[in-house]
Amino acid sequence: MVDxxxxxxxxxxxxxxxxxxxxxxxxxxxxxxVWALTSIDVIWAWVWDSPEQMGxxxxxxxxxxxxxxxxxxxxxxxxxxxxxxxxxVAVVVSLPVAYIAAQNTTPNIATxxxxxxxxxxxxxxxxxxxxxxxxAIFGPGIVAGILAIMFRSIGFIGKLLGEAIEEIDRRPVEAxxxxxxxxxxxxxxxxxxxVMPVFWSVSILRWDINLRESTVLGLVGAGGIGLILQGxxxxxxxxxxxxxxxxxxxxxxxxxxxxxxxxxxxx
Amino acid sequence: MSDYxxxxxxxxxxxxxxxxxxxxxxxxxxxVWAISMLPIDWARVSEGITRAQRxxxxxxxxxxxxxxxxxxxxxxxxxxxxxxxxxxxLLSIPIAFMAARNLAPMPIYLxxxxxxxxxxxxxxxxxxxxxxxxxxxxxxxxxLTLIVYSIGFVAKMLAERIEEIDWGxxxxxxxxGAGYLATLxxxxxxxxxxxxxxxxIYQLDSNLxxSAVVGIVGAGGIGSTLANxxxxxxxxxxxxxxxxxVGVILISEAISGQIRKxxx
Amino acid sequence: MLKISKLVxxxxxxxxxxxxxxxxxxxxxxxxxxxASGAGKSTLLRCIxxxxxxxxxxxDLNGVDLTALRGAQLRHARRRxxxxxQGFNLVDRLTVMENVQSGRLGYIPLWRAVMRRYPKQxxxxxxxxxxxxxxxxxxxxxxxxxxGGERQRVGVVRALMQEPExxxxxxxxxxxxxxxxxxxxxxxxxxxxxxxxxxxxxxxNVAEAKTYADRIxxxxxxxxxxxxxxxxxxxxxxxEIYAGTPAEERAEAGAAETLQAQTA
Numbered sequence: 001m002v003d004x005x006x007x008x009x010x011x012x013x014x015x016x017x018x019x020x021x022x023x024x025x026x027x028x029x030x031x032x033x034v035w036a037l038t039s040i041d042v043i044w045a046w047v048w049d050s051p052e053q054m055g056x057x058x059x060x061x062x063x064x065x066x067x068x069x070x071x072x073x074x075x076x077x078x079x080x081x082x083x084x085x086x087x088x089v090a091v092v093v094s095l096p097v098a099y100i101a102a103q104n105t106t107p108n109i110a111t112x113x114x115x116x117x118x119x120x121x122x123x124x125x126x127x128x129x130x131x132x133x134x135x136a137i138f139g140p141g142i143v144a145g146i147l148a149i150m151f152r153s154i155g156f157i158g159k160l161l162g163e164a165i166e167e168i169d170r171r172p173v174e175a176x177x178x179x180x181x182x183x184x185x186x187x188x189x190x191x192x193x194x195v196m197p198v199f200w201s202v203s204i205l206r207w208d209i210n211l212r213e214s215t216v217l218g219l220v221g222a223g224g225i226g227l228i229l230q231g232x233x234x235x236x237x238x239x240x241x242x243x244x245x246x247x248x249x250x251x252x253x254x255x256x257x258x259x260x261x262x263x264x265x266x267x
Numbered sequence: 268m269s270d271y272x273x274x275x276x277x278x279x280x281x282x283x284x285x286x287x288x289x290x291x292x293x294x295x296x297x298x299v300w301a302i303s304m305l306p307i308d309w310a311r312v313s314e315g316i317t318r319a320q321r322x323x324x325x326x327x328x329x330x331x332x333x334x335x336x337x338x339x340x341x342x343x344x345x346x347x348x349x350x351x352x353x354x355x356x357l358l359s360i361p362i363a364f365m366a367a368r369n370l371a372p373m374p375i376y377l378x379x380x381x382x383x384x385x386x387x388x389x390x391x392x393x394x395x396x397x398x399x400x401x402x403x404x405x406x407x408x409x410x411l412t413l414i415v416y417s418i419g420f421v422a423k424m425l426a427e428r429i430e431e432i433d434w435g436x437x438x439x440x441x442x443x444g445a446g447y448l449a450t451l452x453x454x455x456x457x458x459x460x461x462x463x464x465x466x467x468i469y470q471l472d473s474n475l476x477x478s479a480v481v482g483i484v485g486a487g488g489i490g491s492t493l494a495n496x497x498x499x500x501x502x503x504x505x506x507x508x509x510x511x512x513v514g515v516i517l518i519s520e521a522i523s524g525q526i527r528k529x530x531x
Numbered sequence: 532m533l534k535i536s537k538l539v540x541x542x543x544x545x546x547x548x549x550x551x552x553x554x555x556x557x558x559x560x561x562x563x564x565x566x567a568s569g570a571g572k573s574t575l576l577r578c579i580x581x582x583x584x585x586x587x588x589x590x591d592l593n594g595v596d597l598t599a600l601r602g603a604q605l606r607h608a609r610r611r612x613x614x615x616x617q618g619f620n621l622v623d624r625l626t627v628m629e630n631v632q633s634g635r636l637g638y639i640p641l642w643r644a645v646m647r648r649y650p651k652q653x654x655x656x657x658x659x660x661x662x663x664x665x666x667x668x669x670x671x672x673x674x675x676x677x678x679g680g681e682r683q684r685v686g687v688v689r690a691l692m693q694e695p696e697x698x699x700x701x702x703x704x705x706x707x708x709x710x711x712x713x714x715x716x717x718x719x720x721x722x723x724x725x726x727x728x729x730x731x732x733x734x735x736n737v738a739e740a741k742t743y744a745d746r747i748x749x750x751x752x753x754x755x756x757x758x759x760x761x762x763x764x765x766x767x768x769x770x771e772i773y774a775g776t777p778a779e780e781r782a783e784a785g786a787a788e789t790l791q792a793q794t795a
Contacts, residue, residue: 013297022271031347032349033350033353035346036345036346036350037350039346040343040346040347040406040407041351041405041406041487042405042407043405043407043408045401046402046403046407047402047407050401050402050403050407051400052400053401054401056401056515057397057400057401078304078305081301081304081305082305085298085302085305088298099431120513121513122516124512124513124516124517125509125512125513126476126479126480128392128480128483129479129480129483129493129512131483132391132483132493132494136318136322137315137319137322138311138312138315138320139308139311139312139317139318141307141311141314142306142307143307143312146305150442159458171305171428201379207317212388212390213305213390214295214392215393216392216393216494217391219393219396219483220483223463226393229393229396230396233396233400241397245389245393245397248279248389248393249385249389251389251390252388253384253388266320266351
């Protein structure tokens with residue numbers, strides 16, 4: 001029989017300390033939101049007006065204008081080429097970077113830090129910012145775009161590849177060292193085969209991402225479909241802009257399917 | 268002794284030789300064609316070296332003179348990121364439920380998936396220029412852009428989590444006679460909550476990164492400051508901004524990584 | 532002939548793992564090294580081919596002091612020492628032939644290694660040895676497609692490809708089932724006779740050691756405390772080697788019957 005006197009009649013999920021902690025987190029979150037809402041530099045009338053504006057804009061996009069479809073598709077192909085070439089070059093360049101940035105293969109501590117420095121600086125600067133820089137150097141055009149995508153990709157591929165090198169099974173390496181093989185041969189026979197699957201999947205993944213990134217390069221003057229989109233928007237040719245947007249959507253979806261198919265075939 | 272073979276070839280990855288050489292040839296042709304079709308103005312590129320020298324000599328040392336502008340830009344980026352995360356996560360929850368095959372009826376499922384695919388496919392910069400044209404320059408366009416960006420990621424991941432939930436808990440609630448909302452609240456939410464919080468923190472971090480970029484096309488925040496500095500050839504200020512962006516990104520990545528590690 | 536004298540290995544500042552160890556192995560014999568885990572068996576083996584760097588002492592293999600070698604000289608010395616591992620240590624994603632040929636890496640030029648163009652006599656020898664151990668039909672299979680016993684055979688062939696003057700085997704049968712491990716031990720014994728090779732085997736299973744070895748060396752706390760023919764290994768000697776180790780480990784080592792014999 002349960003003793004009714006000592007059975008608690010109230011129940012709470014959290015201890016008082018937990019409740020205090022949760023309360024403080026809520027308070028902090030709400031304070032942050034309130035701070036952001038009240039101090040952000042927007043004209044609220046425009047905000048309330050925005051649904052109408054958006055509706056108006058999308059209204060003007062219909063029906064999409066396909067008179068320039070040929071050009072659009074051709075430039076889209078050029079965009080794919082930018083992504084593909086840049087990814088291919090980045091993959092090759094990232095190999096030595098990954099090699100010196102992995103703790104177990106890097107020759108010495110100086111090269112390790114050099115490798116890490118390259119990875120961090122490449123990864124933390126966005127493709128668009130790289131593009132701004134290269135447009136300033138090489139002038140508007142495709143070269144700036146390819147370089148921008150390349151520079152950003154090196155960090156991405158190099159980091160994941162370097163981690164893969166650090167996580168390999170040490171035992172085959174030990175076995176090949178025991179046969180008297182030189183450093184280079186140990187890398188070729190014991191490390192490279194183990195890293196291969198990661199290498200392919202990271203390259204494909206980055207190509208897929210680069211396809212998306214290459215569509216915006218044109219907005220800062222670095223070539224590709226973005227240029228046409230910018231032109232259409234600047235001239236308020238919303239119907240053509242709609243065609244470009246749909247073409248980009250199709251490209252990205254097709255790219256995702258291709259990447260998926262490649263991944264399944266290779267790995 | 269001599270009856271053992273003396274040659275050995277590694278079995279090729281593609282067994283059919285026609286396909287193998289055909290594929291190799293196709294790749295070669297593509298590479299040559301792709302490189303040759305690129306409209307590259309070599310004269311212009313070769314000038315790049317001198318221009319690079321000018322830019323880098325102009326950029327060093329980085330100038331923090333207008334740090335007021337820098338701080339203002341960053342706090343705007345932070346506000347954009349916070350509001351976009353809140354808006355994006357709130358909108359992601361219903362969209363994720365729509366896009367979860369085990370909970371939503373077919374037409375709603377397809378609609379949910381379509382929203383996610385569209386949100387994911389467009390780079391935030393493209394979304395940003397459309398919003399900039401629709402609602403004008405400034406942080407509001409940035410917030411809207413990053414809401415779309417957040418939906419593309421958070422709703423997708425959350426929908427996948429919902430599809431993986433333990434269905435037994437839902438059945439238990441239904442067996443106890445709970446209604447639809449009560450079932451959601453007691454059997455589904457507890458299962459997806461940890462992932463949802465993790466995703467939100469991750470998204471805040473990635474919105475902060477993205478806000479530096481969408482600003483370049485006029486959607487407010489530090490990106491606008493950077494684009495202006497570049498436009499005015501203030502390379503020393505641009506370098507200072509870039510350095511601070513890199514620093515902030517590294518810090519926020521570390522913080523969000525720490526929080527998520529503790530949550531999971 | 533392998534002659535180890537006054538070998539010391541110390542990790543950091545701790546107690547030495549090997550303490551002034553002396554051991555001489557004449558040609559064409561199987562020497563089994565037994566002892567509880569932590570006795571220093573594995574370290575001893577790895578000191579011989581310098582996978583582990585000895586702290587002090589001399590290791591002399593057919594007139595060459597291995598402890599004095601550096602760089603290319605060390606690699607040349609390692610070519611003459613074959614090693615077989617507990618976990619086989621194959622490269623899973625390479626074919627059996629490539630794994631076998633990796634035993635020749637110390638001999639062939641780099642371009643041959645890269646292009647997989649192995650010398651004719653190496654290929655013939657590989658087929659010969661693979662036929663000898665019964666895996667020739669797997670030459671083009673990936674190493675991870677093989678069973679444990681087959682994988683260890685690949686490991687044995689890889690070591691023999693080096694044309695070694697001595698074989699080191701570190702718990703070669705510990706990852707195999709009893710029947711397969713008997714086959715591998717049998718194989719090692721007959722190969723030792725065939726190529727007149729001294730073979731040093733670290734082994735956990737005392738019953739196997741007694742069956743297949745010509746000589747048994749018992750280690751305890753970094754010292755050799757027993758060194759005689761298998762028949763001389765009696766209950767008293769077993770007890771000394773394994774004193775103070777948990778009963779499970781003794782049972783695993785096949786020491787259970789001796790323990791029972793003693794109490795009876």
